[in-house]
Amino acid sequence: MDLLLLLQQTLNGLQLGVMLFLMAAGLTLIFGIMDLINLAHGSFYMLGAYLTAWTMGLVDAFLPAIALALLITAAVGFLVEVTALRRLYGRDHLYQVLATFGLILFFNEGLKLLFGPQPIFLQPPAWLSGQVPLFGAPYPVIRLAIIAVGLASALLLWWLIGHTRLGMLIRAGADDREMVQALGVDIARLFGLIFALGAALAALAGAMAGPVLAVRIGMGEDILILAFVVIVIGGIGSIRGAFLGALLVGLVDTYGRAMLPDLLAMFLERTVADAAGASIASMAIYILMALVLAFRPRGLLPARS
Amino acid sequence: MSEEVLRAVDLTRRFGGVIACDRVSLALRRGEIHALIGPNGAGKTTFLNLLSGELAADSGRILLCGRDITRLPTHRRARLGLARSFQITSILPGMSVLENVSLAIQAHAGSSFRFFADAGRDPALNEPASELLARVGLRECAGLPAARLAHGQKRVLELAMALAGDPEVLLLDEPLAGLGPEEGRRMVELLAGLRPRTTMLLVEHDMDAVFRLADRVTVLVYGRVIASGDPDGIRRDPEVRSAYLGEEEGG
Amino acid sequence: MGWRWRILLALALLSALLIPWTGDDYLVKLATRILIFALAASALDLVLGLGGLVSFGHAAFLGLGAYVVGIMFLHDFEGTGFLGLAPSQDIFVQFLLAALVAGGFALATGAVCLRTRGVAFIMITLAFAQMLFFFFVSLRRYNGEDGIALWNRSRGGWLELEDQRTFYYFVLACLVLFLVFAARLYHSRFGRVVRGSKDNDRRMRALGFPTYRYRLTAYLLSAVVTSIAGVLLANATYFVGPAYLSWHMSGQLIVMVVLGGIGTLFGPVLGAALFILLEEFLPDVLDLFAAGAGEYWMLLLGPLLVIVALFARRGLLGVLVGTGR
Numbered sequence: 001m002d003l004l005l006l007l008q009q010t011l012n013g014l015q016l017g018v019m020l021f022l023m024a025a026g027l028t029l030i031f032g033i034m035d036l037i038n039l040a041h042g043s044f045y046m047l048g049a050y051l052t053a054w055t056m057g058l059v060d061a062f063l064p065a066i067a068l069a070l071l072i073t074a075a076v077g078f079l080v081e082v083t084a085l086r087r088l089y090g091r092d093h094l095y096q097v098l099a100t101f102g103l104i105l106f107f108n109e110g111l112k113l114l115f116g117p118q119p120i121f122l123q124p125p126a127w128l129s130g131q132v133p134l135f136g137a138p139y140p141v142i143r144l145a146i147i148a149v150g151l152a153s154a155l156l157l158w159w160l161i162g163h164t165r166l167g168m169l170i171r172a173g174a175d176d177r178e179m180v181q182a183l184g185v186d187i188a189r190l191f192g193l194i195f196a197l198g199a200a201l202a203a204l205a206g207a208m209a210g211p212v213l214a215v216r217i218g219m220g221e222d223i224l225i226l227a228f229v230v231i232v233i234g235g236i237g238s239i240r241g242a243f244l245g246a247l248l249v250g251l252v253d254t255y256g257r258a259m260l261p262d263l264l265a266m267f268l269e270r271t272v273a274d275a276a277g278a279s280i281a282s283m284a285i286y287i288l289m290a291l292v293l294a295f296r297p298r299g300l301l302p303a304r305s
Numbered sequence: 306m307s308e309e310v311l312r313a314v315d316l317t318r319r320f321g322g323v324i325a326c327d328r329v330s331l332a333l334r335r336g337e338i339h340a341l342i343g344p345n346g347a348g349k350t351t352f353l354n355l356l357s358g359e360l361a362a363d364s365g366r367i368l369l370c371g372r373d374i375t376r377l378p379t380h381r382r383a384r385l386g387l388a389r390s391f392q393i394t395s396i397l398p399g400m401s402v403l404e405n406v407s408l409a410i411q412a413h414a415g416s417s418f419r420f421f422a423d424a425g426r427d428p429a430l431n432e433p434a435s436e437l438l439a440r441v442g443l444r445e446c447a448g449l450p451a452a453r454l455a456h457g458q459k460r461v462l463e464l465a466m467a468l469a470g471d472p473e474v475l476l477l478d479e480p481l482a483g484l485g486p487e488e489g490r491r492m493v494e495l496l497a498g499l500r501p502r503t504t505m506l507l508v509e510h511d512m513d514a515v516f517r518l519a520d521r522v523t524v525l526v527y528g529r530v531i532a533s534g535d536p537d538g539i540r541r542d543p544e545v546r547s548a549y550l551g552e553e554e555g556g
Numbered sequence: 557m558g559w560r561w562r563i564l565l566a567l568a569l570l571s572a573l574l575i576p577w578t579g580d581d582y583l584v585k586l587a588t589r590i591l592i593f594a595l596a597a598s599a600l601d602l603v604l605g606l607g608g609l610v611s612f613g614h615a616a617f618l619g620l621g622a623y624v625v626g627i628m629f630l631h632d633f634e635g636t637g638f639l640g641l642a643p644s645q646d647i648f649v650q651f652l653l654a655a656l657v658a659g660g661f662a663l664a665t666g667a668v669c670l671r672t673r674g675v676a677f678i679m680i681t682l683a684f685a686q687m688l689f690f691f692f693v694s695l696r697r698y699n700g701e702d703g704i705a706l707w708n709r710s711r712g713g714w715l716e717l718e719d720q721r722t723f724y725y726f727v728l729a730c731l732v733l734f735l736v737f738a739a740r741l742y743h744s745r746f747g748r749v750v751r752g753s754k755d756n757d758r759r760m761r762a763l764g765f766p767t768y769r770y771r772l773t774a775y776l777l778s779a780v781v782t783s784i785a786g787v788l789l790a791n792a793t794y795f796v797g798p799a800y801l802s803w804h805m806s807g808q809l810i811v812m813v814v815l816g817g818i819g820t821l822f823g824p825v826l827g828a829a830l831f832i833l834l835e836e837f838l839p840d841v842l843d844l845f846a847a848g849a850g851e852y853w854m855l856l857l858g859p860l861l862v863i864v865a866l867f868a869r870r871g872l873l874g875v876l877v878g879t880g881r
Contacts, residue, residue, distance in 0.1 A: 037675045084862050093674060094610045095865040098814055101807045102861025109855040221803065225686050228679040236676060279694040286687035293668050293680070357762065383764035391762075397755040400748075408748050412764035417745040418773070420737075424745040470764060 004137050009258045010251070011134075015143045015212075017250025018150020022205035023227040024234070024242040025157055026198020032237020032303055033173040034089055034191055037096050040080070040103035041202055041227070042220025047073045048203025049210040049219065050111055053120050062125040066207045070200045077199025081192050089191070104221070112217050119216035128211070146208045153204065154243055161239060170194065226253075229285055233292045235299025244300055249285050256284035309368075310335050310504045311387070311474045316355050316365035325351040327528040328365070333474060336501030340515045340536075341508045343525035344548070349508045350392060352525065353476050356506070357389045358382045370473065383412070386473035390466075390480055392508075394459045398452035402443060402462060405451050407434040409469030434469075441465045441495060457488035464495065468503070475505045481514055493517055516540070524548070565822075572728055576721040584720050585792075586836060590829045591727045592788045595734060597812040597824035599781035602738070604810065605819030606747065607774045608754030610678045612806050613665075613685030617779040619801030620661060621654035621786020623692065626704035626796030628653075633707065647710035647717065650787050658783030659776055661688070666775045670768060682803055689801040703797025710791055717791065727788055731825075734781060739821055750774050811861060817873025826872050 027041050051069035059065045080103065088096045123129075124142050131138035161167035169190055173180045181187045206220070213219070230249050234241025261277030268276065292300060311333040318326045325348045333339050341349050354360040356367060358379035367375045374382050383389075397405050407430045411417060414430060424430060438444045441461050446454060451462060460480060467475055480496065481489045493514050499505065509515050515522065516536050523533040526548045532539055539545055575587045596618055603609045628650060631643035644650065665684040669677055693701050709717045717723045741747045752760045753767040760767050790796045799805065808831065816827020834857065839850030868875060 031675050035675070037678055084866070087866055093678060094604070094810070094814065094818070095869060097610055097612065097678060097807075097810065099862045099865035101811070102858040102865070104858070105854040105861070106858030109852045109858065113852055113855065225682060225803070229683050232676060232679055232683070275694075275696055279691055282690035282694045283687045286683050289680070289683055290665075290668050293672070297671055359758070359762075378766075379761045380764050380766045383762055389762050391759070395756055395759045395762075397752050397759065399751065399755045404748070408752055409763050411745055411748065417749050417765065417770070419745040420747075421740045421744055423740070423743040424748050425743050466759075466763065 004135055005258075007135065008137065008139060009254050011139065011143065011147065012258075013251035013254035014247070015146050015150075015250070016254055017247040018147055018154070019205045019209060020223070020226055020230050020250055021150060021243055021246035022153060022201045023223055024230040024246055025154075025239055026201045027227055028231045028234070028237055028239065028242045029170065029194055030198055031231065033170065033194060036085060036089060037093050037100070038085070039097060039100035039224065040107065041198065042222075042224030043104055043107035044073050044077055044199040044202035044220070045206035045209070045223055046107065046111065046215075046217070046220040047076060048206030049122070049215040050115055050120070050206075051203070052207040052210050053122050053215050054115075056122070062128065066204070069207055070203050073203035074196040074200040078192050078196040081195040085195070086188070086191070107220075108217050117217060119214040120210075122210035122215055124211035140212075142211055146212070149204070149208060153201065157239060166193070226285070229289050231299075233289055233299060235302035237303035238299065238301050241299050241301035241303070248288070252288055253281075253285050256281035260284070308335050308370075309333060310370055311356070311506070312368040313352075313356065314366045314368070316352065316367065317363045318351055318355055318360060319363055324528050326355060326362075329525065329528070329530055331506075331523055331530070331533070333504050333506055334521075335504055337520040338496070338500060338505045338507055338518045340519035340522045341506060341525060342510075342512075342515060342522060346527075347525040348528040349525055350478060351528075353389065353478050353506075353508060356476055357387065383470070386470070387476070388467040388470060388472035388474070389476040390463045390478060392478040392482060394456070394463055396451050396459055396462050396466065398450070400451055401447070402449055402451050402454065403431065403434055403438065403447040405462060406437050406465050406469055407431055409466040410434055410437075413470040437465050437468060441468075442491070457484050460484060460488075460492065461495070464492075468499070472503060475499070475503050477505055477507045477509075479509055480507070481509060481511045489514065569732075576724050581720060584724050586832070588720075588724050588727055588792050590832050591724075591731050592785050592792055593809075593812060593828040593832060594825040595727075595731045595788070596782050596785035597809055597816070597828045598731075598734060598738060599778045599785065600809050601813050601818065601824045602741075602774055602778040602781070604813050605823075606742065606754070607750050607771055609670075609771065609775070610810070611669075611681045611775070611778075612678050612803065612810065613681035613683075614778070614782055614809050615801050615803065615805035616661065616685035616688045617658040617782035618786040618789065618805065618809075619688065619692065619798070620658045621783030621788075622790040622796045622800050623698070623786075624650050624654045624657060624783075625710060625787050625790035626706065627698060628710075629706050629708075630698065630704055645708075645710050647712045647787065647791070650710055651784055654783040654787050655780040658779045658786075662776050662779035663772070666772050666779075670771050670775065682806070685801060685803060685806055689798055689803075692798040692801060701798060703795060703799070706790065706794040706796065709794070710787070723791065727792075730784065730788065735821060735825075742821070746770065746773070813871075814869070815864060815871050817871035818869075820873050823871055823873045830872060 023041065023045060027038065030036050030038055048069055051072055052066055055065040055068045056062070059068065084099060084103070088099060128142045128145055131140050132144070161170055169180060169185060173190065226249060230242060230245040233248060234243070234245030260281045261274045264273035264277045309332045313329060313331045315328040315330055316326050317324070317328055329352055341352065343349055351360065355362050358377060362375065366373060369382070369385055369387055372385070374385065397408065400408070404425065407424070410430050410433050411424065435444065435447065438447055441464060443458060443461055443465065446458060451459070454462060460483070464480060477496070481492055484492060489511065496505065496518055507515070507518065519536050521534060522536050522539040524531050524539060524545050531548060532542050532545050576584050600611065600614050603611050627638060628643045628645055631638045632645050637643065665681070669680045669684070672680060692698070698704055709723070711717070712726065715722055715726060717726060749760065749765055749767070749770045753765070753770060757767055786800065789800065812827035812831045813824045814827065815830055816825065817823025838853040838856070842853055843850040864871070
């Protein structure tokens with residue numbers, strides 16, 4: 001096994017992992033504290049990507065463009081929470097699924113109306129384009145930047161949750177929702193804030209994904225399901241679990257796709273190995289999820305003991 | 306000496322650092338009403354959950370008529386004759402009163418993997434159900450949706466469902482909770498009438514009811530048994546008075 | 557059921573029987589499509605309405621049924637064997653195969669899913685369906701994403717299924733048969749246990765029911781019937797593709813059930829009809845207001861679903877009747 005290739009795939013896996021973490025962190029908080037299943041979380045990811053493409057046209061500087069996109073998405077998230085989702089807390093999950101599924105349709109069609117059905121290719125700014133030599137082989141700068149931003153966000157979240165008042169409320173809310181309410185905390189505002197934070201994180205992931213993958217309608221759904229798998233593996237309501245789960249899923253998926261066909265080629269004929277490898281690799285993370293559930297039904301690092 | 310129908314031996318259960326039940330041992334004699342009392346948080350409901358199988362004990366054993374049921378899941382214990390009523394009324398709101406009881410009887414009336422026959426018209430289920438409802442005084446409500454009963458009636462329905470399988474042992478978790486004086490009196494009469502066919506372990510806060518009904522009383526404080534014996538002896542026990550009854554009389 | 561409803565039901569059945577006689581091929585095709593999805597939605601209601609389990613992966617069973625047809629067709633067409641056996645295009649054999657495959661998948665995934673509840677259950681059913689989706693996309697042997705186009709329908713013995721009318725009645729018969737079964741199931745011992753478990757699982761276990769077994773069985777039954785709808789769908793459209801396993805499809809099935817009336821016998825049927833009619837005609841209606849607007853009809857469907865979720869949880873049937881079953 002080529003060590004350099006292994007390193008590159010590891011970095012790719014980390015990159016996917018941190019993006020998944022950004023998606024999963026917000027989602028798992030919303031599941032754990034508000035007991036709300038939000039299918040439209042992927043739409044925030046998509047919004048982040050589309051809005052960044054749009055704001056780049058206005059501002060022409062990458063970082064401010066992203067910041068603006070995040071702000072707008074957070075505002076949209078807050079609006080969605082206040083108007084539609086607030087009434088669904090504590091309701092049967094079925095109706096949350098129905099409503100958020102409706103939101104997905106709305107956002108997909110809405111963005112299609114505004115931006116057209118064709119994918120948009122977002123050009124990263126000059127200082128993020130290009131490649132750096134990594135042990136002799138070139139590796140895209142932007143992917144390294146994504147990893148850095150993702151890890152920084154994880155650290156920021158860790159600080160927020162562990163060392164601020166808001167974080168304390170979040171942890172308390174994850175442990176015992178009713179108790180937090182009984183303490184007189186304005187639960188409505190807290191939930192709105194958490195929702196907006198989750199939306200912003202998803203938008204950040206989307207904004208960074210834009211230059212790497214294409215910006216297209218429905219891009220949120222694919223990553224959302226991966227985020228679900230991350231949360232189930234990590235444990236619902238647990239940020240640490242989301243981090244561990246995200247890294248695991250990112251690495252397993254990347255390694256699987258890169259190495260499984262070659263691995264199988266050692267035993268099987270090439271074309272069969274390629275086909276089988278591709279198929280099994282596409283299922284790898286779900287098999288991982290099933291395995292984890294078989295031994296740890298509540299995930300690897302569940303929120304409550 | 307009457308036999309023991311239920312015996313708990315050194316049951317222990319921890320939650321994190323807290324010991325909810327600390328080597329609790331208790332034996333139920335056939336036909337008796339045995340009350341379990343203690344201040345809030347003493348571990349009474351935890352103990353019931355251990356007995357019914359909803360919680361797994363960290364250590365200790367449970368014997369039902371001599372048979373070790375420690376590792377059995379809740380539904381198996383129920384099939385073996387261990388029934389229970391819940392502290393927070395736990396009926397099936399989507400069905401009628403009769404259906405609630407009929408379903409409870411269905412659990413002990415052969416296989417439920419039957420897909421075609423209308424169970425709602427099965428006399429083998431409906432007749433015993435009607436009888437049971439008559440016995441507890443709910444016959445007039447048989448056709449009503451269970452959700453529409455008054456709180457007191459729901460508690461009685463709860464009891465009826467637990468009795469459906471003619472259980473050996475009945476675990477009662479605060480059956481008088483939320484009942485007014487008249488309803489409470491009726492519930493006490495009902496429970497007294499179940500003796501000696503059904504053996505009961507009664508967790509209650511209502512001291513009048515406890516001392517009216519109980520043959521024996523066990524006191525649980527901070528997860529540990531501090532006294533056990535006949536009601537008068539318990540009433541006079543100084544340790545019990547200070548730990549529990551003292552709190553009540555103080556105030 | 558009151559006499560008014562009996563009359564309505566008789567009228568509906570009569571209309572259903574008369575549709576092929578209108579001679580309008582388009583109408584018959586549309587009605588066939590509605591009946592097939594009515595079957596799938598009704599099957600989903602076995603877990604959704606009866607069991608209270610939000611399965612977001614039912615498209616997997618639909619797709620598995622469809623792929624049985626597609627794969628059998630392809631091998632028969634090529635003259636190759638499938639796993640060493642001769643392929644069969646007999647629809648009844650395909651029903652059996654679909655039931656076995658979907659049942660097996662339901663058993664394997666259900667064993668994992670049904671040990672969880674709430675949000676986790678929803679996500680896990682979705683994940684497993686996605687897994688199958690990607691599996692079929694990656695399967696180049698069966699054209700992956702492009703899917704398989706069928707040149708002929710399955711053979712129905714003495715039934716000429718290529719004839720649109722015969723096929724329509726065949727599908728109608730399947731639906732009616734299932735609805736009769738579902739009606740009996742609701743009141744049966746099994747149905748009561750599943751309904752009780754939805755209301756209060758803890759209570760049911762305390763009464764002595766091993767509820768897990770019942771939920772798994774309901775899940776299994778639902779999967780098998782959904783896969784049969786998949787077999788019919790493949791035949792109706794002359795096409796099989798991974799899109800049948802997409803989560804949009806799973807979502808649409810849920811929408812049909814809730815739109816029509818969850819936990820009722822005819823709710824899912826109504827919901828399927830409503831959804832497909834919307835899908836078919838709303839774009840044309842919108843085009844009347846603004847050219848090209850019809851393409852974005854889901855822009856209206858989205859908020860409609862939100863409104864239904866917030867204010868009309870009992871669906872169309874609930875609005876019409878006022879109470880449930």
